[in-house]
Amino acid sequence: MNARRNTRQRETILEVIQNASGPLGVSEILERARTQIPGVGLATVYRTLAMLKEGGQVLEVNLPGEESRFEPGTRHHHHHHFVCQTCHKVFELETCPVGIPAGSVLPGGFRVADHHLTLYGFCPQCDVRKAA
Amino acid sequence: MNARRNTRQRETILEVIQNASGPLGVSEILERARTQIPGVGLATVYRTLAMLKEGGQVLEVNLPGEESRFEPGTRHHHHHHFVCQTCHKVFELETCPVGIPAGSVLPGGFRVADHHLTLYGFCPQCDVRKAA
DNA sequence: ATCTATGCAAAGTATTTGCACAAAG
DNA sequence: CTTTGTGCAAATACTTTGCATAGAT
Numbered sequence: 001m002n003a004r005r006n007t008r009q010r011e012t013i014l015e016v017i018q019n020a021s022g023p024l025g026v027s028e029i030l031e032r033a034r035t036q037i038p039g040v041g042l043a044t045v046y047r048t049l050a051m052l053k054e055g056g057q058v059l060e061v062n063l064p065g066e067e068s069r070f071e072p073g074t075r076h077h078h079h080h081h082f083v084c085q086t087c088h089k090v091f092e093l094e095t096c097p098v099g100i101p102a103g104s105v106l107p108g109g110f111r112v113a114d115h116h117l118t119l120y121g122f123c124p125q126c127d128v129r130k131a132a
Numbered sequence: 133m134n135a136r137r138n139t140r141q142r143e144t145i146l147e148v149i150q151n152a153s154g155p156l157g158v159s160e161i162l163e164r165a166r167t168q169i170p171g172v173g174l175a176t177v178y179r180t181l182a183m184l185k186e187g188g189q190v191l192e193v194n195l196p197g198e199e200s201r202f203e204p205g206t207r208h209h210h211h212h213h214f215v216c217q218t219c220h221k222v223f224e225l226e227t228c229p230v231g232i233p234a235g236s237v238l239p240g241g242f243r244v245a246d247h248h249l250t251l252y253g254f255c256p257q258c259d260v261r262k263a264a
Numbered sequence: 265a266t267c268t269a270t271g272c273a274a275a276g277t278a279t280t281t282g283c284a285c286a287a288a289g
Numbered sequence: 290c291t292t293t294g295t296g297c298a299a300a301t302a303c304t305t306t307g308c309a310t311a312g313a314t
Contacts, residue, residue, distance in 0.1 A: 005268055005313050026303080041271045046304060048269095062194060067303075082242050095239065097232045098249065106227060109256030110214050117230065118248045124241030137288050137293055158278080173296040178279060180294095199278070 012036045013048045014057060022090050023061045023069035023081075063090070063118065080117040086126035093119065144168045145180045146189060154222050155193045155201035155213070195222065195250060212249040218258035225251070 016032040017024060024032075026045060033040050049070055052058040059073040063083060069090070082091040096117070104112045148164045149156060156164075158177055165172050181202055184190040191205040195215060201222065214223040228249070236244045 003268070003314075007269060007313075009270075039271075042303095043272080043305075044270055050305095082238070082244075085245060091240075091242065093238065093240075093242070098229055099231055100229045100251070106214070106225065106251075108223075108225075109259065110223065110225070110251070111254045111259050112214075112251050113217060113253040115249060115251045117250075119232070119238075119242070119244050120247065121245040122243045127241060127243045139288075139294060141295075171296075175280075175297080176295055182280095 009033070009037055009040050009044050010048050010051075012040070013045060014052060017052075017058055017070055018072045020071075022092070023071040025067040025069050027067070029070065061090070080119065082119045082121065082123070084123035084126055085120055086122055089123060091123060141165070141169055141172050141176050142180050142183075144172070145177060146184060149184075149190055149202055150204045152203070154224060155203035157199040157201050159199070161202065193222070212251065214251045214253065214255070216255035216258055217252055218254055221255060223255060 012033050013029060016029055016036075020028075020032075026042075026049070029049070030040070030042055030045050033045065049058065049060075052073075053060055053070075056073050058070045061069045061071055061081065063069070063081075071092070078096055080093045080096060082093050083089075084091070098115055098117055100106075100112050100115060102113055106112060144165050145161060148161055148168075152160075152164075158174075158181070161181070162172070162174055162177050165177065181190065181192075184205075185192055185202075188205050190202045193201040193203055193213060195201070195213070203224070210228055212225045212228060214225050215221075216223070230247055230249055232238075232244050232247060234245055238244060
């Protein structure tokens, strides 16, 4: 019936994402995977990402105007992202400053199940440089 | 030199966005604009949106996995979006449950200038239907 | 041996651009 | 009249899909 198979490309793609310092775009994932398996195809990356996403092993991160990015989902508790407006790097934050527990109902009758927050500003490095 | 011209399509596209109850996708904007100007082209919609976005008259809203949406930028108050996980409609919320004033510095030295929040859950209508 | 996964290329979407004509100023 | 805007179609970018074959079990 339905059996999931362990292939070198799947292993490699997951590793690439797990070894990255931040969320990667599809093209970056392809590039890095190709250093391990030169002939790997773009379609395989997309198919594998869809699979890993379903299994919760990776998370898709969408930032306005950018390509989708992917980050490991394994060690992942609830977290958010910080985008530096100067260097455009994306950071992962531990803090969740949103005062809405899942299950809350907002005025108007909106029952909240989840939320995504993206903070914009200056990362420590760029903030220092600005001040100087 | 550089002169901006007032055309019927620009007026119409802005009106369409301003008269909408929530942020609209490009195809929805095109459809509605065509009820006023049957022959209006898709490229014109994109070009006009880019222009209006630059001028701050409309804001682009990006939700994961969806087409970009556009909403009026005139009534510039701080607000967020609620996406119904059942009917996929997008609502605009008045409440801001994020406890981070602009200018705050997070642990780690991240200076926050702005934030985007998207809530997911069930809108009043779908919530009722689920309960029944 | 069986059936899933891969790689390629083709097909889909979403968005942008080149160009001749229309229209605003 | 001059210059910008429009509509169309072609071009791009990103993502998905069909199919024959490679590869996992």
